[in-house]
Each structure stands twice: as structure tokens, then as C-alpha cells.
Amino acid sequence: MTIWNPQLGDRSGPRYLALADAIEQDVVTGALSAGTRLPPHRDLAYRLGVTVGTVSRAYALVAARGLVSGEVGRGTFVRALEAEARDNPIDDGAADLIKLTVNAPPDPSDHAILREGLAELAARPAALQHLMSYTPKRGLADHRAAAATWIGALGIEARADDVILTGGAHQALFAALIGLAAPGDGVLIEALTYAGLCHIGERSGLRLRGVALDDEGVLPDALDAACRSEPARLLVLNPTIHNPTTATMSAERCRAIAALARKHDLIVIEDDVYGRLPEQRAPPIAALAPERTIYITSASKSVAPGLRLGMLLGPQRYLEPIAEAQHDLFLTCPPLMAELFKLWLHNGTASRLAQRQLVEARARQDLAREVLGNRSYRAQPTAYHLWLPLPPPWRTSQFVATARERGVAVDPGSAFAVDRDQAPHAVRVSLSAASSRERLRSALATLAGLLDEPPARRREVI
DSSP, X not given: OOOOOOOOTTOOSOHHHHHHHHHHHHHHHTSSOTTOXXXXXXXXXXXXXXXXXXXXXXXXXXXXXXXXXXXXXXXXXXXXXXXXXXXXXXXXXXXXXXXXOOOOOSOOOOHHHHHHHHXXXXXXXXXXXXXXXXXXXXXXXXXXXXXXXXXXXXXXXXXXXXXXXESSHHHHHHHHHHXXXXXXXXXXXXXXXOHHHHHHHHHHTOEEEEEOEETTEXXXXXXXXXXXXXXXXXXXXXXXXXXXXXXXXXXXXXXXXXXHHHHTTOEEEEEOTXXXXXXXXXXXXXXXXXXXXXXXXXXXXXXXXXXXXXXXXXXXXXXXXXXHHHHHHHSXXXXXXXXXXXHHHHHTHHHHHHHHHHHHHHHHHHHHXXXXXXXXXXXXXXXXXXXXXXXXXXXXXXXXXXXXXXXXEOEEGGGGBSSGGGOOSEEEEEGGGSSSHHXXXXXXXXXXXXXXXXXXXXXXXX
């Protein structure tokens, strides 16, 4: 490429943010065209007189803004600005394809509830006045108080002052990792994990280190060994209805993990988006080790997927860097979402919608148990998904491809593996994704039939 030098000029603020803004300006103006390869981190750092970490953080930030993408072994390239045409991910497909690939609440309810809520807000001019302006980095105080009430229902001591609001749990995870870790830092996570977390790690330049897990989640011995082999500062966990395996920690396991976090001085980021689904559950890690736990949940997974409201609770000493990262990446949480959630929390709508999700989730798990019978799989009574290990000689890629040929899309286990070479031969089946129970029954029957037959032999090439 031709020599490109970003013009930092007298931009105020941190150097990485000034560099990210300069890159964005040049992409928008066309000075950096689509497909242009950005300079290697070290080369640009030398030319600008900054650290390599500054450049890495700036590149991660513009990647999060969707302006560039990294390709392993090749570099960082400018993306086209044209909006991509995409299907609604919640739509389970046309008549010939049922997509069981999105873990959204199974019953998004009718539009009347949203219409009524917005009409009630519109009737309160005083309440709407502050929704048209930028909000504080952590969110408005009354909105944070509502989030603290929602979190406190799970047995966690929560104060409004200890809450940051975000546009969903994914955004909260991104802000927490960017705020508490630097490019190149090692982060301990489950060996199988939420696929979005792997993407965040790649975009942020973090070294994700997988820790073995069983039916109760991360194994204490494996976590202890990982900390001894190489020091780490952060541990990310999804202890209740783990995505993708549905593993759920017992109280004893939670206490063991909390004790190890103290022993190795780990900051725990607890992703508890499914924490309201079980009828009974162990205490969250945040209730056992509150002094070192960043607790994350959302309204999106329990109330309605379009209600993009994430809630992050943590010790004060960690909140400011997270809030700064949240501001750098996303500015603020949309206050209209938070205002609607506050209304629904106070008038009981949020609890009623959450209960509807539980009823539908249980019905779909019952349906799966009926159709799959005694075939081996892992699930929880109110989970939105199940984990399906494949019997030999099935291999993941062939099973996924064959299922799609027969009209059913599922997620391969490799999509959730930190080390894809060690990915188990299994698939995640999102029961909540089907638009109706009838379509879910049809899709599960197709998968059950596949499990009972051997894979087609590949034709030899002569």
C-alpha cells in the first residue's frame, strides 16, 4: 500500500482513542478505501512515536466499530462501508430451512405490550425530557436503581452506584474485557464458551486460554493448574445454563471456584444472562466473592430479545475503567430502553414476560425430550438450548452439512471452542429459535433420524 500516516494533530484524550478517531475519519472520507491494508502495529507505532499497545488498542477499537477486520497472518484491512443485506437472525428460515441457531427467548410476546408501554411513556412528558440527551457513562441514576433491583432478586447485594448500564450483555462483556485487560493479556475462559466471547478476544488482541469443564462447568483442578502454569488476572465464567453445554454449577462448585479466585487473585467476570431461568440455582459467584466479581446480566435473554439492556455490577475500583471503555466503544446505553425497562419492572410487566419465557422454554424442552427419546444429549429443564454430542462415526462438519441439506440448521461445536483443534464432535440446538413448536418438532425429528443412521460415505477420488 502507499504510505499512510494518520493525522493525530491536536486531538485530545488518550492516544489510542485519537488514533482510532483518525482512522475512522480517513475511512469515512475515503482516504482509506475498502480493502486497504493498515500498517503493521510495530511499524505504525514507530512512525507515530507511540507504544505497540497503543496501536493494538486503536485497531481493536475501530474493529469494534465495524470499520476494519483482522485476518490472521495477513494483517488488518479496511471494510466496505456499505450496509450488508442480512436476514433477521430471529427468523427461523423459509419453508425449506428451519434455523435452530439463535439463543433468543422463545416467546417474544405480542406487539400490544410494547405499544402500551410506549404509550404510557408518551403520556409522561417529564419522564421523556431526559431521554433525548446524552446520559452519564454509567447510565441515569433511576435506571441503575431499577437494574440493581432486578439483580438483587437473585440474592446479590446490589446498589445503583455499583451498576453500569450497557446495550446488552455482549456489550457489557466487551467493555469489561477492554477496560480491565490490555492487548496481549491472557484471559481464562471455559474451553467451550459463548462464541461472541471468542470474537471479542480476537478483536481485542487478548490471549484466551481455555479451562476444561464437566457437567458442572469449569473444573477446580483445571483452573488451579491453569493459574499455576501461567499467571492470569481475569476469569470469564457462564456458571448457570452454560452456553453451549448447559452445564450448571452446584453450590459446592461455586464455592470452590470463588475460593480459587481469591487464592490466585483473579477478577471474575460472571456472565449470568440465563441466571433467571432455573427454578432453583446455586448462589452466583458475585454473592460469594463480591469484592472481585464483575456480574453481568441483561433483560434481553429473560424479558424480550429486542430490549437491549445489559447490566453490569462490580466493585467501585473496577467500574471506572469499564465505564471509560464502554464510553469509548459505545458512548452510552440508549436511555429509552432503560426507561421502558424501569416502567415494566415497576408495573410487573417485566416479571410477567420473564415468566412467559420460562413456560415456553419448559414446553420446548419437554418436546425435545419426547422427540429425542433416550438419545444422549445435555439440557436443563428451562434452557433455551441443548447440547448434542454426536455418536461415532458422525463428525461435526458432516452432520451439520447433512442436517442443512435436510432443512435444519444447527451450530457446530467448533464455533464455541477456544481451541478449534480440540473441539468435540457435537452441535448446539437452539430450541427457542423455531418460530413455532410445530416447526421445532419437525426439525428435531429430522435430527433424531440423522442420529440413528450412519453418515454417507464419501466417494473416493480416482
